[in-house]
Amino acid sequence: MIIERLRAGWVELRRYPSALMGLGIIAGLLMLALYTVIAIPYPQALEAWRGGEAWRMHPVNAEPLWLDRLKGGDAPSTLIIEHDAEEVEETMFTGGRRLRIPLAFDFGYADFPGEMNLFLRAEDHAEAPFARLSWLTPDGRDISLGGHRLQPRHRVSISQDRELTRRLGGLAPHIGLFADPASDAVPEVLPGRYRLVLDVVVFDEQADIDATLVVYGRVHGIAGTDHQRRELSLALMWGTPVALAFGLIAAVGTTLTTLVIAAMGVWYRGWVDALIQRLTEVNMILPLLPILVMVGTLYSTSIWLMLGVVVVLGIFSAGIKTYRAMLLPIREAPYIEAARAYGASDMRIVLRYMIPRILPVLIPTFVTLIPTFVFLEASLAVLGLGDPVLPTWGKVLNDAQTQSALYNGYTYWVVAPALLLMLTGLGFAMLGFAMDRVFNPRLRNL
Amino acid sequence: MIDSATSAGRRVPLLEVDDLHTWFELRQWGFRRVGTVHAVDGVSLALAHGEAVAFVGESGCGKSSLARTLLGLHRPTQGEVRFDGQALAGLGKADMKAYRAKVGYVQQDPFGALPPFLDVRRILAEPLIVHGVTDRTERERRIRAVLEEVRLGPVDEVLGKFPHMLSGGQQQRVVIARALVLEPVMIIADEPVSMLDASVRVEILDLLRRIQSERELTLVFITHDLSTVRHYAERIFVMYAGRVVESAPVDELLDHPQHPYTLALLSALSDPDADNALRLREVPGGEPPSLIHPPSGCRFHPRCPQAMAGLCDRDEPIEFTPRPGHVSACWLYQ
Numbered sequence: 001m002i003i004e005r006l007r008a009g010w011v012e013l014r015r016y017p018s019a020l021m022g023l024g025i026i027a028g029l030l031m032l033a034l035y036t037v038i039a040i041p042y043p044q045a046l047e048a049w050r051g052g053e054a055w056r057m058h059p060v061n062a063e064p065l066w067l068d069r070l071k072g073g074d075a076p077s078t079l080i081i082e083h084d085a086e087e088v089e090e091t092m093f094t095g096g097r098r099l100r101i102p103l104a105f106d107f108g109y110a111d112f113p114g115e116m117n118l119f120l121r122a123e124d125h126a127e128a129p130f131a132r133l134s135w136l137t138p139d140g141r142d143i144s145l146g147g148h149r150l151q152p153r154h155r156v157s158i159s160q161d162r163e164l165t166r167r168l169g170g171l172a173p174h175i176g177l178f179a180d181p182a183s184d185a186v187p188e189v190l191p192g193r194y195r196l197v198l199d200v201v202v203f204d205e206q207a208d209i210d211a212t213l214v215v216y217g218r219v220h221g222i223a224g225t226d227h228q229r230r231e232l233s234l235a236l237m238w239g240t241p242v243a244l245a246f247g248l249i250a251a252v253g254t255t256l257t258t259l260v261i262a263a264m265g266v267w268y269r270g271w272v273d274a275l276i277q278r279l280t281e282v283n284m285i286l287p288l289l290p291i292l293v294m295v296g297t298l299y300s301t302s303i304w305l306m307l308g309v310v311v312v313l314g315i316f317s318a319g320i321k322t323y324r325a326m327l328l329p330i331r332e333a334p335y336i337e338a339a340r341a342y343g344a345s346d347m348r349i350v351l352r353y354m355i356p357r358i359l360p361v362l363i364p365t366f367v368t369l370i371p372t373f374v375f376l377e378a379s380l381a382v383l384g385l386g387d388p389v390l391p392t393w394g395k396v397l398n399d400a401q402t403q404s405a406l407y408n409g410y411t412y413w414v415v416a417p418a419l420l421l422m423l424t425g426l427g428f429a430m431l432g433f434a435m436d437r438v439f440n441p442r443l444r445n446l
Numbered sequence: 447m448i449d450s451a452t453s454a455g456r457r458v459p460l461l462e463v464d465d466l467h468t469w470f471e472l473r474q475w476g477f478r479r480v481g482t483v484h485a486v487d488g489v490s491l492a493l494a495h496g497e498a499v500a501f502v503g504e505s506g507c508g509k510s511s512l513a514r515t516l517l518g519l520h521r522p523t524q525g526e527v528r529f530d531g532q533a534l535a536g537l538g539k540a541d542m543k544a545y546r547a548k549v550g551y552v553q554q555d556p557f558g559a560l561p562p563f564l565d566v567r568r569i570l571a572e573p574l575i576v577h578g579v580t581d582r583t584e585r586e587r588r589i590r591a592v593l594e595e596v597r598l599g600p601v602d603e604v605l606g607k608f609p610h611m612l613s614g615g616q617q618q619r620v621v622i623a624r625a626l627v628l629e630p631v632m633i634i635a636d637e638p639v640s641m642l643d644a645s646v647r648v649e650i651l652d653l654l655r656r657i658q659s660e661r662e663l664t665l666v667f668i669t670h671d672l673s674t675v676r677h678y679a680e681r682i683f684v685m686y687a688g689r690v691v692e693s694a695p696v697d698e699l700l701d702h703p704q705h706p707y708t709l710a711l712l713s714a715l716s717d718p719d720a721d722n723a724l725r726l727r728e729v730p731g732g733e734p735p736s737l738i739h740p741p742s743g744c745r746f747h748p749r750c751p752q753a754m755a756g757l758c759d760r761d762e763p764i765e766f767t768p769r770p771g772h773v774s775a776c777w778l779y780q
Contacts (some may be wrong), residue, residue: 335561356563
């Protein structure tokens with residue numbers, strides 16, 4: 001039985017270290033894919049990858065934390081300082097209240113933060129409150145950050161304050177506010193406890209103010225963030241199941257259909273075979289990538305449509321010729337004639353007697369075929385034909401390219417997805433080549 | 447349905463072949479007809495229940511094509527094969543399948559005849575599965591019984607083996623077991639021993655003969671070896687260029703050959719006699735005739751030492767009966 005053959009193959013396969021390593025890599029990727037699908041459900045991942053407000057607390061283009069520490073850096077992580085209701089000093093006056101909200105934090109990193117934003121919420125106020133911001137440094141300086149009439153959802157982009165930049169001697173606020181006045185040419189961080197104090201005049205008896213200061217870091221998580229503040233780890237993780245599913249479905253789809261069609265042609269011969277061969281020859285000269293680009297441009301870049309086109313164009317592929325060449329001598333084998341003589345149906349002969357004969361030779365080809373489809377999907381995404389909503393490795397590369405990641409020094413943005421793609425290719429190739437040695441009789445005794 | 451029980455006994459022939467022609471068209475570019483191979487070209491005969499017959503002839507005389515036509519693997523171009531009085535050509539799909547269960551096939555190359563990726567149990571189960579024996583224990587019982595019958599043991603060990611683990615003789619026993627597992631009434635054996643070691647040939651031939659007599663099977667041997675035929679067949683048909691040129695009971699034909707071609711075949715037999723070592727034999731020269739352009743008249747006439755100009759090269763010989771029970775298609779017996 002074919003099962004026994006495979007079992008014997010497995011025993012032999014275990015002797016190849018490359019097969020075990022390949023299997024290890026594939027198992028790792030599968031586990032990551034499984035974990036991702038369970039931990040971050042599909043709709044949630046799509047929603048998050050769409051970007052926007054949900055990511056406002058994340059830094060832009062932050063390096064992975066471990067990478068910075070590995071390089072010996074001490075870049076800050078993001079600090080989020082929520083206001084503490086207990087520390088709010090409140091004084092009443094006719095027609096309103098006066099609130100003094102301190103937002104204090106310790107800053108001890110050697111490097112400056114990347115950006116600063118203050119998020120204020122002043123909902124249900126009859127009249128817009130007024131806030132005056134002042135910045136207290138550890139060495140006792142008091143720098144005014146100006147006054148703001150607060151919208152219900154108010155955002156003070158401290159880093160964007162041109163006037164403040166001018167007052168700080170040309171330094172961007174997120175640098176100037178943290179700089180040691182003693183340092184001259186190159187600003188250095190003054191470590192210690194910083195405070196942002198909000199003096200708010202509220203024209204309401206009840207309504208409250210909610211303040212959150214975000215001191216954005218320069219490093220974030222294990223994979224960093226992109227230009228839209230999105231965590232790259234989300235796309236890298238979700239890219240795994242998408243890549244594996246795409247590769248596997250495309251490989252299974254094309255291999256099985258190709259195999260069955262080739263076997264049909266060989267079995268029925270005559271015009272069936274001729275038709276299949278001519279279709280294959282026409283299809284073989286059709287260029288896959290330009291057709292995919294065309295479909296992507298004219299219809300949609302949905303990954304399912306792309307998958308469908310890849311499989312459909314893969315049906316009458318060069319594989320038909322190979323399988324036909326392998327099946328032709330099998331068709332004439334005496335055991336096939338014996339099967340006809342005891343009354344086996346055409347279907348049974350094709351599916352049970354002819355195809356199993358070449359299946360062992362086919363499995364290694366099939367395994368090495370998977371990463372080519374993974375790469376194809378990534379290439380499409382890099383060309384801008386990736387699924388518009390799905391986070392994938394190719395999309396990350398595409399974003400990195402459009403944002404000139406390498407020019408700007410964001411190597412991690414390119415390296416991480418490229419590494420995952422290479423790992424996938426390596427895993428399947430190592431397993432596939434070892435399987436080829438085991439299952440392909442012509443390579444057996446080499 | 448074909449029901450052999452209704453025609454039990456020897457009076458009604460089991461298999462009748464009537465003016466059978468099996469031609470193959472040679473095509474160029476897949477459609478242009480460039481010639482026709484007359485593999486079987488006008489064969490008529492009748493086989494009785496439980497009869498063992500042999501078809502003898504050199505390579506390319508059409509005996510294997512005849513076997514395949516009888517098995518329903520080739521569609522006859524002309525003429526018909528009747529089994530139990532029913533023409534094969536007129537059978538529907540289900541009846542044809544039933545016919546296939548009634549006729550077993552033993553091939554020449556035992557290793558090629560067994561699917562290399564299936565074990566013996568599965569190989570023998572396949573025909574049963576195809577013919578709707580769904581009960582696993584029933585299948586197992588029949589497989590074991592048939593393995594006992596072909597003397598292939600120990601059964602438990604053999605069942606799990608793959609063809610390449612068996613010797614040639616054992617493989618041929620599996621092939622015979624597969625032909626028998628559907629309990630056929632007729633076995634067609636196409637050169638069943640020609641690819642086996644000389645040491646096991648006799649065993650396999652004895653096995654076939656024993657099974658044939660025990661099961662009262664009709665046995666059709668296809669062979670090119672006249673030396674063993676006497677012990678395993680009751681009647682011999684000598685074939686030449688797609689036709690039967692001579693037929694007779696085995697002893698009659700071997701002791702009193704009539705047709706010049708049969709004489710030539712017999713004289714070519716190796717005879718383990720020391721006197722023969724230095725004696726030159728008279729063997730007719732020439733090659734087997736082309737089946738695409740068969741010779742006119744008697745097909746043997748270009749090689750025949752007794753060919754009569756103006757007759758043999760022009761008119762096809764009809765069947766003569768030079769001795770009782772002995773049919774020979776040769777103008778010599780006009």
